[in-house]
Amino acid sequence: MKTVLIIEDNLEIRENTGEILELTGFNVLSADNGRYGIDLAMDVIPDVILCDIMMPGIDGYEVIRQLKSNPITASIPFIYLTASGEKSEVKLAMDMGACGYIRKPFDVDELVNLIHTYTP
Known part of the structure; x- marks a missing residue:
């Protein structure tokens, strides 16, 4: 079972996304901020990370930079x-090493397909 780490400060989005992914067959871990997300990623080494950009404290750009x-x-x-x-944010995200960029609200099938594309 593939493990997905969700780093998202919004509780409702984090829980809904996690629930959708669990129903689709993924093991889901979640972090409510960038610092905890970085620590969790280093401890668990998930198969893929889903991360918001705008978060208090450590934002998504800093998360990807550190990881x-x-x-x-x-x-x-x-x-x-x-x-x-x-467009400038999408370009920056991809230049920093992101393999994908999905806008909220997202299409569930698009998200699941993207995860499958980038996980072994």
Whole structure:
């Protein structure tokens, strides 16, 4: 079973996304902030990370920067799940090493297919 780490500060979105993914057959872990998400990613080494960009404290850009700079977590596929769809933000996310970018509200099939695309 593939493990998905969701890093999202919004409780409702975090819980709903986790529930959808569990019903689709994934093992789901979640973090309510960037710092805890980074720590959890280093401890568990999930198959894929879904991360919001705009979060208090450590935002999604800092999360990916720290994880991609660590050899232990650098190869984990990283997908941004965010409300923003500005072209400049999408480009920055991809330049930083994200393999995907999905806007909220998202299509469940699109999210699941993207996860399957980037997980072994």
